[in-house]
Amino acid sequence: MAEPMRIRAxxxxxxxxxxxxMNHPMETGLRKDAKTGQLVPAHYITDVTATVNxxxxxxxxxxxxxxxxxxLGFKVKGPKKGDKVVVNWVDxxxxxxxxxxxxx
Numbered sequence: 116m117a118e119p120m121r122i123r124a125x126x127x128x129x130x131x132x133x134x135x136x137m138n139h140p141m142e143t144g145l146r147k148d149a150k151t152g153q154l155v156p157a158h159y160i161t162d163v164t165a166t167v168n169x170x171x172x173x174x175x176x177x178x179x180x181x182x183x184x185x186x187l188g189f190k191v192k193g194p195k196k197g198d199k200v201v202v203n204w205v206d207x208x209x210x211x212x213x214x215x216x217x218x219x
Contacts, residue, residue, distance in 0.1 A: 122216035124200045131194045131218050133165065135187045135202050139212075143179035162205045163187065167194045167218075173202075194218055 118138035125132050137160065144157030157179055165173035172191045187202075194200075201215045 118212075120202060120204075120212060120214035122200060122202055122214050124216050124218040126194075126196050126218055129192060131167070131191045131198075131200070133189050133191060133200055133202075135165075135214075137163075137185050137187065137202075137204060137212070139184060139204075139206065141179065141181055141183045141185060145179075158206060158208055160185065160204045160206045163202065164204075165189070165200060165202045167191055167200050168198050 120138065121136040123134045139160055140158055141160065142155050142158040144154060146155050147153065148155050159179040159181065160177045163173065163175045163177060164171060173189055196218055198218045199215055200218060201213065203211065203213045205211050
């Protein structure tokens with residue numbers, strides 16, 4: 116099971132500022148293991164989606180060129196305090212993770 120994500124969502128006027136820290140190794144498949152000398156298999160997030168109250172507000176594609184434990188920040192116009200933000204990701208091995216937060 117994947118480690119939990121951390122989400123912080125705050126309002127500034129009519130815009131929600133959403134910040135997400137995704138715990139993931141993000142291996143490119145090009146790095147060699149220091150002990151064995153073998154390539155570490157690729158393992159990275161490929162798709163990230165975010166919804167506010169069930170309406171999709173973000174659909175992003177990532178690749179192996181993103182650093183370990185990626186941080187994603189985005190702004191959404193229109194939500195209100197108390198609305199629910201849900202962020203999901205899927206990686207190249209089929210692992211999935213989901214987290215939610217209430218806009219404060």
